[in-house]
Amino acid sequence: MQWSLFVLILMGQCSFFTCHLYEYHFIQEEKSWDDAQSYCREHYTDLATVSNMRDMKRLTNPSKNKDAWIGLHSMWHWSLVELKKSETEWMDGQPSINTDENCAVIRAQQWHDCTCNHDFEFICYDEPKQMCHCIDNAKNWRQAQSYCREHHTDLVNKNLWIVLFGDTWGWSDGKNFSFRHWEHSFKDEATKTCATTTPNGKWSSDTCTNKKPFYCYDDKVILIKESKTWDEALDHCRANHRDLVSITDRHQQRWVQEKAEMADTEFVWLGMRYTCTLDLWFWVIDRLVCYDNWAPQEMAECGMAAVMKRDGEWYKKADNEKFNFICVK
Template sequence: KAQLQLLVTVTSCVITCQLHEYLYVGAQRSWSEAQRYCRDRHTDLATVSNMADMKRLISESSGNRNEAWIGLRDQTGANRTWYWSLPGVEFNDSQTNWHSGEPSDAGGDENCVIVRQDLKWIDVHCKVLLAHFLCYDGEQFFLINQPVRWLEAQRYCRESHTDLISGWNQLQDPQLKDLLSPEAAGTNIHIGMFRDTWKWSDGSRSSFRLWNLQFNMDKYNSGQCAMAVFDDGGRWMSGDCDQPKPFICYGDNMILIKEKMKWEEALYYCRDHYHDLVTITNLDDQRWVEKKVKDASTPFVWTGLRYTCTLELWFWVSEEEVSYKNWVSGGPEDDCDMSGAMETGGQHQWVKKNDNEEFNFICSKA
């Protein structure tokens, strides 16, 4: 009965619900001064995780044609880190397919990767001009025959499809081998793999980059900072961090409550003091929540995910459909009196817990 009542009294979260918001600040500051301002008054300088974030950032800055700092800075003396171009696909050191003798890092600045017909990886300079590159649209692959450099290939794929092919799973797909069989013999092909020394101010692992075509990807450890250029579609360029510029902060629309409560107690606490228990509808929401749960004092953190025996389904108390899922494998069977929590450590996957257990929890603010 209580479950049915909870289902009926879900709170509505319209499509525009977001776990973070961007704020354009017109006052001109150096990058470090802007970082301090954002941390004092909001959360941090802007982190951008994908094109959807970028569109929101541009919208927030509507009418402003100046360059504005974002929260990305090139480290000095740092090791380069490999990334995949497609947001949400993480590079895994245990899943690699390097050609013999690779990565060679010839000249000490080979920061992009190509493949040949055998799909073995070879590192190259990002400015190398190649006749072929591979795009992906979420369902199928496209071998494009057009001489471009890596950044040009990335722009084409993002505008015409989804992104450059990215990740171990995509590059192992049998469909891809069939596509490459006749046409790609002996050719070099751009893929969505790169490395750099750029880091986000808030420590985010986001691999998303939106550099303009003049950006030098072979340069690293420059100590420079990134800015969005609004008269170039928001594309990024790098510059001297001491230059005063407008900047963009972001603010969290969620809060970690470090009190231990049962699930239903947490639900009503959030509704009384904020908006609701947090809802996670996609990978980007997952990433934003992960940042919060790392500071929890319990091994798991309650979310707004609930199981109803009456209808035999999981639902978000915000009325969102459970389309994106991140369950840990091998968990218990669905059962009455269960709610969804996130791991504080590890991979931050979701677990099914008896709702009488007491954990920290995350409330959405709007």
């Protein structure tokens, strides 16, 4: 009877418990987007990333609904990942904001954007030999990139097809969240490449050098790239942070998965363990598992604790195995 009452009480906690794995901070001081990004990275984690409508409600409230920078910006990427090139050589009026013109080409020594399916000659770069190779067989951008990566290193950065390509809007912290909350009247403009909230709580964009207040976020989730047993991981998190991470809904699942993808081990420990006495999985925060993302055919066993694979699915592992782990502050 006592055990039954205990379980019922715990089950009742499922609907009342909310844990935020990141916090938003409104900064009233007005800065350009770049300066706001630097401030957030110095004092918190980064400019605010927004993954869903629940985040939007947490981010904005009536007292703060004004134009304020968030971490979304329009950007062009270098195909050669290691290339860090800050200076630009765009022709006046380029790049134009056009969803079909996401690749760059050299014309008259200046950069132009164009659709990626045009066929142009191109030049590959061979990094070990530090040599360029002219390819007179015209290909579209993707074909040219594939050819250069297969036969050399990558597209060269300054001739015909170049390594630069557009990826429209992305988050300052590099997260892949696709959530957007644009105004109905929003239109991309070449000079307005940084996103801002508006007084009605939706988003627009503005010139990045304009000064506005801004939103930072502080990430409470920490990936520890040390391999420990589950008990050792729990002790480490409680001694240095707050606890091993618990996941209570799909939004937290996605946030934690972003961290797990960067682990050095195939799996990372979560703050969940199986108790044989009650035949139940429990989070270390003393909550039952009301949300789960178990891989198929994962069955509970004594002496087991939960791990997340890099793809986000949960598995059971013997608690004396050693993996990276995720703490929460």
